[in-house]
Structure formats: C-alpha cells, structure tokens
Amino acid sequence: MLDRSFMEYDVVIVGAGPAGLSAAIRLKQLAKQHKREVTVCVIEKGAVVGAHNLAGAVLEPRALNELLPDWKNLGAPLITQVKEDRFMFFTKNKAMKLPTPPSMHNGENYVISLGSFCRWLSEQAESLGVEIYAGFAAAEVLYRDGVVYGIATGDTGVSKAGAHTDRYQAGMELHAKQTIFSEGCHGSLTKTLFKKFDLRKGVCAQTYGIGIKELWEVAPEKHQSGLVMHSVGWPLDNQTYGGSFMYHLEGNQVAVGFVVGLDYSNPHLSPFNEFQRFKTHPAIRETFKGGRRIAYGARALSEGGFQSIPKLTFPGGMLVGDTAGFLNVSKIKGIHTAMKSAMVAAEATFDHLSVGVIEPEISDYRARLENSWLWQELRLTRNIRPAFRWGLIAGMAHAAFDTYVLRGRGLWTLRHHADHEMLKDIKKCLPISYPKPDNKITFDRTSSIFLSNIQHDADQPVHLQLRDKSIPIAVNLTKYGAPEQNYCPAGVYEIVRDADGHNPALLINAQNCIHCKTCDIKDPTQNIDWAVPEGGSGPNYPNM
Template sequence: MMSDEALPREAMEFDVVVVGAGPGGLSAAIRLKQLNPELSVCVVEKGSEVGAHIVSGAVLEPRALKELIPDVDPALIPLATSVTADEFLMLTPTGARKLPTPPQMHNEGNYIVSLGNLVRWLGQQAEELGVEIYPGFAAAETLIEDGCVVGIATGDMGIGKDGEPTGNYQRGMELRATYTIFAEGCRGSLTKQLEKSFNLREGADPQTYGIGIKELWEVQPEKFRKGLTQHSIGWPLAKDTYGGSFLYHFGENLVAVGFVIGLDYTNPYLSPFQEFQRFKTHPAIAPTFEGAKRISYGARAINEGGFQSLPKLAFPGGVLIGCAAGTLNVPKIKGSHTAMKSAMVAAEAIAEALEGDKPDTLEAYPQKLKESWVWPELHEVRNIRPGFAKFGMYGGLVNAALETYVFKGKAPWTLHHHPDHLALKKAKDCTPIDYPKPDGKLTFDRLSSVFLSNTNHEENQPAHLTLLDPAKAISVNYNEYASPETRYCPAGVYEIVGAEENEPRLQINAQNCVHCKTCDIKDPTQNINWVVPEGAGGPNYPGGM
C-alpha cells in the first residue's frame, strides 16, 4: 500500500475543529462564532449530509436551544410539534394500565421533533455565521503530537478490500486546530481511543448503554393524536430486562414509534429488533397502525450511565461533549438539551482560552459544566437507571419513586454500573425465545427494514467491522453464547453460515450496517471493533427521523 511518506496528507488549519454535526457539535460551533466571529471553526461529519446519521425518538426540551438562540421559535423547525398530552402505560400480554406519568417525563412546554430536521436547521444557522461544515468526511484518526491533540485526519478514500489504493484513491486531509471538540455521539470510535490514550475513564463507572430502534409511520387521520407522547414499560420484556417504548404523534399524521432495551440484558437469545416488532402487536398499540404506511427505519445505541459514568471531559488539546461524554438524562429520555448545553459551555471555555494563554487542557470546561444546570440535573437522577439493574422492574419502579419523591435526588449514596458485555449468561443457562414471523404489514424482517434506512457503503473498501481475534467468533460466541451478535444487531450484519455442514463460520455483511455501535458494546469478549467506514457510508435518514 502507498506509504504516508509517498503521498503526504494536505493540512488545513483552524482555531477549532468539531467532530460530528449533531445537536452538540453544531451548538458548539454556533456558540463559538457568536462569541468571536473571527474564529475559524470547522465541523466534520461522516454522514453524507448533516442529519443523515441522526436517528432518535426525540422530544426536545427547548431550554438550551433558547439559551443558544434567544429569539428562536422552536415551532419553525420543520415538523416540530408542541406536546399536548403525556401517557405512561404498564403493558401486560393482553392489557394496558395507565400509570401516573413520572415528573421527569412531563413534557409541557416541550416539542416533538425530528432530530434530523433539528440538526439540519442548526447546520443552516451555523453556516450563516461562517462555520465551515464538511459532510461526507469521516474523522478516522486523532492527531496527537507530544501528548497533545492537534486535530484529526479524515479517512483515505478509494482503498480497496485488499487494503491497496484503487484508481479512485484520495489521501485523507489533516484538519488541525488549537482545540478539537469531540461530538461523535454515543460510543464514538475516536472517543473510545481517547479514553484509553488519556485514561479518561479513571475514577468513573463503566458506561452502560441501551439500543433504540425506531420506525416512522404515516397513520390514518382518525388514528392521529397530534402532540401526544406515549411511553410504556412491561410486556414484551422479561421483568429482569430494562426497556420500554415510545410513540410520538407529530407533524401531520406522523407517528414515531420506538423501543429501547438496556444492553445489560442477560439472555443471549434476546433480539431487540424482534422484541420491538412483537411490541407493536399489543392490543393497546396495534390499532394506531391500522391502514398506516411505514416510511423509515433506524437504530442507534444510547448512553444510559448518566452522572457516575461521565469520564474526564478535558484533556490536552480537546474536550468531550454531549453523548460522546454521556450526558443523556435517562429518566427524561432526553439528551439533546444536555448535549447542547455542554457544547455551549465548552465553546465558552474555548473562546476564553483562545483570548488568553491557550492552556493545553481546558480545566475551565468541566468546572463551568459543574456550575451549569446540566450537572445538578444529571446528579439528581443518578440512581434511577442503576436501580432497575439492581432491583428489577418492580423494585426499580419503587426505587425511582423513592429517589424522586422522598430523597429528591439527594440520597446519601450512589448506585453503580457494570459493563454491559459482562451481563450475558451462557446459552446453556438460558431459554431460546420463539419470535413470531413478520406479517409484512405491522411487523417486518431486518433486511426490509434496513432497506428503508437507505443504508449504503462502497462495496470495495476495507471492512469497518473487524474481529480482533477471528477464532473467538466460533470458539466463544458460537459455542458458548449461541452467537448473540446474530440477534442483537438490528441490521442483519452478522450471520452464521455452514452450521448445517458442521463447519460454522461468521459472515459479516458490513454493507448492512446502520452505525448503531451495538456490536462494539455488547460483544461478550469485546472482540468486535467498529471503526468509521469510507466517508458518507451508512444510513441516509430522511427528514422525520
């Protein structure tokens, strides 16, 4: 393969480089230009366009947005819909019981939004201020010199599966900066390496995660309840499995339906995708989708560790913000507002540093974040998610009530998290789950779902999903855990072939990957490594997702 010396990378210099054009990354860029219009700010985004890789069942708490752009009317964001009612259900196999909506899930004053449309709108605001945004370029490498981050390099383009340059070869670019903001979202590939390089997780709990799977439907007008947010817990999940659903009615006759399952589940036979499909058949849920049309599909891992899983946020030359850091508020089921606020705080610390003595490590950023409303908000709910892991569903509900109404977030203890990949039991100790076949109307298979995500990867490129030890795919995963990757992946990437001939091997269909990162998180020996593919590869979610 052509050496770096034979074809050196071109370099561009900026004051600040932002990795990721999500709500956090774009808010940081906007705030920097508000504070100092002369700053050169660049945002690099691996999706083909801003919003292409954004999927979320999103209710936006507009607090941070209104602090960022004080005269904003959130209703101007395409499809944004004021919340008019909240419902919280406990599902049994045949029935549903309305429960009091937890205070954290009261959504008066909030908006149901398409997160993709929100970031597209934020991207427009950023560009109007002079921010340079480069979609379709994946940040593949962190540039570290003398122990300090000095920027990132985008991935080379036109590398074949054999690792050799093709006729379309293009060397990646170096984007150098005084400070680099990592806003990659949950389980970012560069963030994962930074945590190791700078020991950022020292003193923090392991991060814990959920997988969120979502579909967007156009429903019949008589089934549409504009502004309704509906959440549920219970069926179809077992009592020892954390998770729940959402249905959000927004826009005109659009319903976003999704399911989140904690990745600390124990049964290797569980399929989050199949649990979601089964959920839609519940008698309290299915009527919404009678005569409806499924428009899109997507999936994404989300952080669930909260306060005690926050890593060190600043290191020489860079900072972590938003879901790269893990600022999602799990009981609220919201992370955009905290991501945006952490971004604004980081931007303010950087702007001050660039005006001053430019310290390598921005200690002012975590200090400012502790003085903001984000810190107490996350601290107050720190024991709710681990309570479900420790006490199960019913015990978790009791614990959540105590934390909310009695201790009011000031309990004199903190419950702790454990790594999700260690939670799986051996297949011999678990019962296989018999999932019904899809009907093609309300329930679907994974491949037809991936088709709706518009996922595409250049075929002739190195695999972005690799096994650190290929032998473990059979010796450990297949033999001991019944190949859980064939079920926890919501896109059908992993497949066991040759089992009938007693010669099983793992086939990786990387072209199906929707970049959810679940495999990188849940593999029982952490043997699967997710890295960025060639820029612009992956899903292309439409407006509404």
C-alpha cells in the same frame, strides 16, 4: 509521516449533531460579540448533515432558548408541541395507565425530527461563518508530543484488499488549537481517547441501550398530534430494562420505537424482535393498522448518567454531548443536555483562546459544567437507571421513592456494570420464541434496513474488524449461541455452515451496517472493533 494536505483552524469539531453544531454556533456568537476572529470547522461522516441523526425525539427547548432565543423567527422545525403525556404498564394483553413521573412531563416540549433539527442548526452555523464538511469521516486523531492537534479524514478509493483504486484520494488533515469530539454514543475516535488518556480512571462504567425506531404515516382518524406515550413491561421480562415510545408528529406521522438496556443477560434476546412484538399489543396495533412504514433506524445511547461522566478534557481537546454520556435517562431526553454541554465547552474554549494560554488542556470546562443546570439535573436523577438491575418492579418502586421522597438527594450513588460482562451461558437461559412478521405491522430486518437508505461501497475495507478471528466460533457460538446474530438490528452478523451443516463461520455483512455501534458495546469478549467506513457511507435518514 504520511504526506497529506492539511487545513488549519482554531477549533475543529467532530460530528454535526446537536452538540457539535451548538458548540460551533456558540463559538461564532462569542467571536462576533467580542469582535475577534475564531475559525471553526465541523466534520461530519454522514453524506449530509442529519443523515446519521436519529432519536425519538422530544426536545426540551431550554438549551435552545439560551443558544438561539429567536429560534421561532429563525424557522426552527419545532412544529408539534406536546399536548398529552401517557405513561403505561403493559402485560401481554392489557394496558394500565400509570401516573406520569415529573421528569416525563412534556407540556413545554416539542416532538421533532432530530435530522431536520440538525439541518436547521447547520444553517444557523454556516450563516455565522462555520465551515461544515459532510461526507468526510474522521478516521484518526493526530498527536504531537502527546497533545491532540486535530484529526485526519479517512482515505477514499481503497479496495477491500487494501489496494488503491482509480478513485483513490488520501485523507485530509484538519489541524486545530482545540478539537471538540461530539461523535455521539461510543464514537470510534473517542474510544481511542479513553484508552490513551485513561479518561475512565476511577469512574463508574458506562452502560448503554439500543434504541430502534420506525416512522409511520397513519390514517388521519388514528393520529393525535402532540400525543406522547411511553410504556414499560411486556414484551420484556421483569429482569430486562427497557420500554417503548410513541410520538405523534405533524402530518399524520407517528414515531414509534423501543429501547432495550444492553445489560440484558439472555443471549437469545433480540432487541429488534422485541420491538416488532411490541407493536402487536392490542393497545398499539390499532394505531398502525392500515398505515405505511416510512423509515427505520437504530442507534446506541449512553444511559450511565452522572456517575459515568468521564474525565472530559485532555491536552488539545474535550468531549461533549452523548460522546461524554450526558443523556438524562429519567427524562428519556439528551438533546438539551448535549447542547448545553457543548455551549459550556465553547465558552471555555473561547476564553482559553482569547487569553493565549500556553497550557493545551482546558481544565476548567468541567468546573463550568458543575456550575450549570445540566450538572444539577443529572446529579438529581443519578440513581434511577442503576436501580433497575433489581428488576422492573423494584426499580420502579425505587425510582418513585427517589423522586417523590428523596427528590434525588439521597446520600448514596448506585453504580453500573459493563454491559458486555452481563451475558449468561446460553445453556442457562430460556429460549425466546418470536412470531414471524406479517409484513403489515411487523417486519423482518432485511425489509427494515432497506428503509434506512444504506450506502456502502462494496469494494472498501470492512469497517467491522475482529481482533481475534477464532473467537466468534470458539467462544461466542460455543458459549453464547452467537449473540451478535441477535443484538445487531441490521443483520450484519450471520453464522454460515457448509452444505453438510458443519464448519461454522461468522459472515460479516458490513454493507448492512446502520452505524448503531451495538456490536462494539455488547460483544461479550470485546472482540469487535467498529471503525468508520468511507465518508458518506451508512444510513441516510431523511427525517428521523
């Protein structure tokens, strides 16, 4: 056993996103209400709270109203209330306004920066006595007799060759009676829990999307505070799920982004380049002409919804938020559901600790969720996303029928498929020609990741590991044309050759990684294993 120092808590929470922080706050609220002492620690791999938080984002304040009813007086950074919704269908040169689906009505909602919101939540948590440690990556789940009893942070000061440098420091163990995993989509520790406890047994496969976002400062005359716009259609073809968002915040800022379902089949497709091409549409380009791009980032998101919710508990711990897949795709929102799931988890955990139950698994967490508005919300929208496997037009027709006629109460539940299984042989797919960036509205990946403020110590072990080093060339390049070069939004993966153009090899530019997890999800042979680098590494989003 490694000789590491340790700290003990009642509850350790992995990840300082909206779910993890909501769980921490609710635990401390209950402890104060019942005059009990509950020690809570939140561990966060980003250099600061909010550094790795990225979303569109429009916040439905339902869960926030329950957690912190006095949020306005507490200074919550909810500044821009939605004033107008637009739902558009794009062809290459035209834009058609469609009726906005009921689930996408945002009249009571706010356009926010998720990073700013999480920093504010962390302040509320710390004021209640929660200990938050940012810049420390949870790298290992700790087990004792098959029960999770905490996590260990990663060692620092280890060279790329695996040797200890002069700044070496062993990781710290954080022991807990219960560990709540809120790592966000496809967490590096959570995926090991799925395997160890078989949490997906009998459950539909999760399906994912990749969301790519830019933050712009636009000319005042082009800014419409509170405007929320979504689109489907061009530049994606009829068989590829995805669409755009454009949200006008305060201060002449506009958040613009594009989401592509990772169940796409053409290996030529590049989500990054589809996003850049989207901005050239006549209905979009004018907004950004003369503007200034401030920030760039990307992250994967769990789109499976109700039928992909796994077993949520195991001895010693539980899953909350996007880690468990609580995003409501039909609303294009997951912050309120992440928060609610975490609040329910906190309530179940507090009761469990209060009665001194010997059984280490809090099995009633799921039953409590099933009695909450969260469960009903996801159940009623369960058939929206999977119907788009029939194509955009058929998917929209089914969504309308399911929403307006059945009201989500159909007797059937459509299923998902694993995204990595969906790529076709490149010889069977049409090439996609993407225009060169103009460096005014459209950009390349190199200039984009510069805006992500990435920090990775060059001399540390590569956190993107290949299970079999022969597969990238023998399979991925030969059959799929090296799709990792296309699906990665940060240029991490590159096929290089010798001076004669022979002997191809995969070069992994790990220093470019923005921690979106797309490679771990989409790789057709599941050969890439994304693990955490040193704590504090990765992007540092100021207000995404």
